[in-house]
Amino acid sequence: MGINVYRNESLIQVETYETDLPHADELVNAVRFKWAFLREKGYAGDYPIEVLRSGGKNVKVLEVFRWRSIQDQRRAQQDHDYIRVNEQIGELLTNQPSRENFTQAVRGFNQNFPSIGGVELLRGVCSCLVSIDGVVKDYQMAVKNGIVLMHRSPQMDLDGDGNNEMYLRILMHGGDSPHAALGPFRVEQNFNRPNDGIVRSQGGSNDFPATAIWRVAWRIVTSVGPLLTDPDTPLIFGPAAVNHYPPVGTHFHSPTGPVALIHEQTGQRLGTLTPGELTAFDIVTTKDDEIYADILNTPPADLFEILDAHIPHMEEYAARKVEIEAAYVPG
Numbered sequence: 136m137g138i139n140v141y142r143n144e145s146l147i148q149v150e151t152y153e154t155d156l157p158h159a160d161e162l163v164n165a166v167r168f169k170w171a172f173l174r175e176k177g178y179a180g181d182y183p184i185e186v187l188r189s190g191g192k193n194v195k196v197l198e199v200f201r202w203r204s205i206q207d208q209r210r211a212q213q214d215h216d217y218i219r220v221n222e223q224i225g226e227l228l229t230n231q232p233s234r235e236n237f238t239q240a241v242r243g244f245n246q247n248f249p250s251i252g253g254v255e256l257l258r259g260v261c262s263c264l265v266s267i268d269g270v271v272k273d274y275q276m277a278v279k280n281g282i283v284l285m286h287r288s289p290q291m292d293l294d295g296d297g298n299n300e301m302y303l304r305i306l307m308h309g310g311d312s313p314h315a316a317l318g319p320f321r322v323e324q325n326f327n328r329p330n331d332g333i334v335r336s337q338g339g340s341n342d343f344p345a346t347a348i349w350r351v352a353w354r355i356v357t358s359v360g361p362l363l364t365d366p367d368t369p370l371i372f373g374p375a376a377v378n379h380y381p382p383v384g385t386h387f388h389s390p391t392g393p394v395a396l397i398h399e400q401t402g403q404r405l406g407t408l409t410p411g412e413l414t415a416f417d418i419v420t421t422k423d424d425e426i427y428a429d430i431l432n433t434p435p436a437d438l439f440e441i442l443d444a445h446i447p448h449m450e451e452y453a454a455r456k457v458e459i460e461a462a463y464v465p466g
Contacts, residue, residue: 281310
């Protein structure tokens with residue numbers, strides 16, 4: 136199944152400025168000030184942002200940034216302070232600036248796993264059903280605009296089966312889900328339990344297509360106190376077929392649940408949680424490793440056992456998924 140690889144439709148603005156060498160540094164600083172101004176006003180997003188300068192006597196400065204929305208772009212164009220910022224930049228130029236708007240395409244790997252390990256910060260959504268005894272029953276909790284910080288291992292055959300794998304160690308993940316009666320829900324990683332995943336090639340001349348699965352444990356901050364998903368029952372999301380990495384747009388349905396919710400401080404069982412679906416929708420940043428660390432690249436043996444046990448049931452899991460909307464809310 137194909138995915139929509141496009142994001143931020145017509146929101147990526149690219150401007151090219153030209154100046155002479157004596158004014159180059161002043162122009163760079165003026166462009167940097169412009170972006171900071173747009174951020175302070177709430178007109179521009181936090182990423183992507185690039186200010187690039189060429190060499191030589193005739194200097195070009197390339198600026199790339201994202202408007203938060205089309206409405207914010209229009210508001211900025213009517214902002215007298217923003218107009219003045221652009222005028223100050225114009226006073227430093229030797230030619231009229233070039234300005235274009237683009238739609239962003241999600242980057243990533245779609246033939247083979249990356250040969251170098253690295254870290255990704257992703258944005259995503261997840262959904263589940265939550266019941267707390269005497270408080271709420273089957274609350275459809277949708278954690279929107281969640282974040283996942285994870286490390287990927289380099290391309291290698293980790294279990295000796297002849298197919299390449301990537302071990303994905305989750306360093307931190309979480310997100311919020313407000314509830315009218317209970318106040319804000321905060322889903323956090325339970326750092327005392329394994330939180331990781333594995334991507335295994337399905338074989339062939341390339342690593343993709345592949346099969347991926349996630350194993351997590353949660354700590355949920357609520358008005359009745361912090362609740363832990365049963366530490367002895369990991370929450371499994373997947374397996375699912377993936378055709379690219381990072382797996383943006385892939386829906387990982389969970390076969391787990393319901394699992395007990397246990398009060399962290401008292402140990403009392405207060406309810407249940409049934410996980411639904413986990414989906415990453417955007418890449419915030421990616422960074423290749425500069426050093427190799429065995430602790431980040433060596434998967435526990437039981438993760439392969441979990442993957443092998445669930446692969447035969449992939450179609451079944453997808454058919455009996457928990458139906459909870461967890462739509463992306465632009466932020």
